[in-house]
Amino acid sequence: MNNQQTTPPNRGASGVAGHMAKSTDPMALWASNAVTQLLDGQDNPPKYGSTAWRRLPGDDPRRAAAIIGAAELWRRFGDEQELMSWFRDVSRQREPLASRRTLAELDAFARQPATPVQAAPGWPPVRIPGQPGWHRHLVDGQQIDFPDNARENCA
Structure with missing residues (x-):
């Protein structure tokens, strides 16, 4: 499994463009380049759809950079609820292997006559x-x- 697809989005100091640049995926590289050109040394854009994003002027390049970043994160990781659900599933307590039925036990159950x-x-x-x-x-x-x-x- 590609390590890039199993890790959560990096929203730290490297920001949207930095996270996308770590990939060798052509779409991610295109998005990273587009965001880098739009930001041109400016601070990372606010999260797409947030109050701070809505307050930006309509022609502010950070609006477009946030949209591209959000679209790229959606393409790679799905929606936020789906991602959080995945995290909950992979981190939940699992039944220990030693407590599961053995193959011999399962075979014995399979040989029992069916209930009419x-x-x-x-x-x-x-x-x-x-x-x-x-x-x-x-x-x-x-x-x-x-x-x-x-x-x-x-x-």
């Missing part, structure tokens, strides 16, 4: 595996099988 299909009170009839068109019904406390075209026989 049973219809339950208050539930619709159950399809019977291996017998297409047949359903198991619960009629007067007994499990009875009927073909699809004989549904009127069970009340």
Whole structure:
């Protein structure tokens, strides 16, 4: 997996252009060059859509640099909620491998006979595996099988 895609965006001192410049991806290099040219030595732009960004004049190049930076971060990392969800998932506590079932235990479970299909009170009839068109019904406390075209026989 590309290390650039598994690390969060760097919003530190290197800023938007600095983060994009670390890549060998042609799109990231283009974005980094565009942001560098737009900023031309100015401070890093405020985050796209923030109050500070909205206060910039319409022709301020920092507005465009912030838009390019946000688009590049979106392209590489997805939306912020998705990224935070990914961080929560990869950092959650996992079940230790030693406590999981072994292959021998799983094989033993697979050799056990299957539980027979049973219809339950208050539930619709159950399809019977291996017998297409047949359903198991619960009629007067007994499990009875009927073909699809004989549904009127069970009340």
